[in-house]
Amino acid sequence: MSALPLEAFRDSYRELIAFVARRTGSRQSAQDIVHDAWLRVVEAGPMAQSQHPAPRAYLYTVAEHLVIDHLRRAARTSERFDSALHDGSAGVQALGQDVAEASLRREALVAVDAAIAALPERCRSMFLADRLDGESQAAIAAAHGVSVKTVEREIMRAMDAIEAALHEWRGDGVVQALPRKGRRRALSALLGVAGLGASGSLAWRLYQSQVVTWQIQLGTATGRQLNQALPDGSSIALDAQTRLDVRYYGSRRYVQMHHGAAFFKVARNADAPFIVDAGPARITVLGTRFEVALDDQGGLRVAVEEGRVRVQQRGSEGDLADAGDGWELTGSQTLDWQQGQSPRRDTSAGEVAAWRNGWLDFRHEPLGLAVQRLARYCQVPMQVAPDAEHLTIFGRVRIADARAWLQLLPRSVPVVVREEGQGAARRITIARRKAQS
Incomplete structure (x- = not known):
């Protein structure tokens, strides 16, 4: 009780x-x-x-x-x-x-x-x-x-x-x-x-x-985005199918990210760092603008639009692992961390969190991960066959035209797109196109 x-x-x-x-x-x-x-x-x-x-x-x-x-x-x-x-x-x-x-x-x-x-x-x-x-x-x-x-x-x-x-x-x-x-x-x-x-x-x-002084749980459904103001002047933009918890303490501002992607605008406060725990990493800032995205396989992407961000590895119990100082990112830098691989830091000229403006950017991205991102906006479930998951795609897609983009996908990569079933059993399947004998 x-x-x-x-x-x-x-x-x-x-x-x-x-x-x-x-x-x-x-x-x-x-x-x-x-x-x-x-x-x-x-x-x-x-x-x-x-x-x-x-x-x-x-x-x-x-x-x-x-x-x-x-x-x-x-x-x-x-x-x-x-x-x-x-x-x-x-x-x-x-x-x-x-x-x-x-x-x-x-x-x-x-x-x-x-x-x-x-x-x-x-x-x-x-x-x-x-x-x-x-x-x-x-x-x-x-x-x-x-x-x-x-x-x-x-x-x-x-x-x-x-x-x-x-x-x-x-x-x-x-x-x-x-x-x-x-x-x-x-x-x-x-x-x-x-x-x-x-x-x-x-x-x-x-x-x-x-002692928690303020807290909120946030979540978005398929095809929905959300902008949430925070009490210190910061804000969070949530992409579709995203879930996270926010808790403020006297000495730190803390976010536990469970799923999806979010863009953070953090008001500077040297006495209360802003901390995001997501997947294998802890992201710490004082005041900046950055995106954190998790995929269904446990992969992580951190992209910085402005300021400095420190990314450190978390241990199995959620605390920081003994892994040195981690990685520091500045404006236009990204960190991609796929499960079972070493983190890869890069410089990107693309727009950070382009989904805020109705776009998705795919830059040499595996088809399986790209379709996962598209699925956040589609009421019909989508799946990629194992033989096509690792095909690489490049391009920019307007979210509102995602279904049309899928239909044109076979023109750029060797796949077939099939819409199967009816009602609740309806789904879209993408498989590798078999070579003509």
Whole structure:
């Protein structure tokens, strides 16, 4: 039951913001209240959640109570300011409460810093390398001459110590041990409550790296494209049949790309790099314009229109592999990385992400991959026979004329194009043309 409210929060986030904003008259206050509502639900635990079988209604109920508290506080604050015009004591009292609250938050961060400092040196080093520096556990194990299992144990030991320190600060008493995933969620929730202010502390850095401040899931259907603005002034253009997740943290902007192609316009922020994980690679930028495309065989293409992009290899667990500095790309450079092959960097004079303007560019591209790209815009399934997959094609195709281009394809490469079946069984097959005997 404990996972349901988190999913309800994600699915209802925008509606909940709008609901609270109508009550408070402030979108910023609405965002703060909605995030606080989520934290309250997480802290309440499965026992309280089980009393509310409808997670969405439970979230709205918690948010409604917080709105009432917010409006009451606002009214009291207004009264204090009115009286402060004649008597400064109320203003001093309100200021004292704000100072006390900030002091408590700083105490929580001091508790986390102390817990990290008290860890054995090896445990502390492994934990910070994993959670703050983003090193793979395999690389950490190699650096310390131990097994990956040992690294995992030391990291969990550190997380246990930090969680215990925060529970002790809150006065929670004895807390039952949680499974690994549950422990990570609890640690994030505790940091979410305590991690405000004291921006120079190690605890604040940990909060910045672990707690999501904004997120969205994006996807497009066959023949559909999408432009999505991001809260920092960046934007993403999604090609047809593309799916990705976007999550913003205090110290980084992160995209997990699952399928398709996307063009990123990234607003520069030196304090929060923009990271895209796609297939075998991690792409990191500060501010630039570039395309990332994945094909059905796990191949990757990165094309830079403007700025600088760093591409690094990811390990099997999703962390960075120990593979040096990777590859740096600048404007008009591309990196093609097909499964089982070494990455190939090149300079391209073609338009980056031409699909944004209704075109597809094929530059000495295998027919199988070219048809995969065409299939994103065609409601009729297409397949290429194995004997024709590796035929190379070159040219520029208007997406709106893709079916006509297919019919003319036999004039330029030795293939036959057949449309077979009817209704749901209808499909287009491209096979190599047999030589005349």
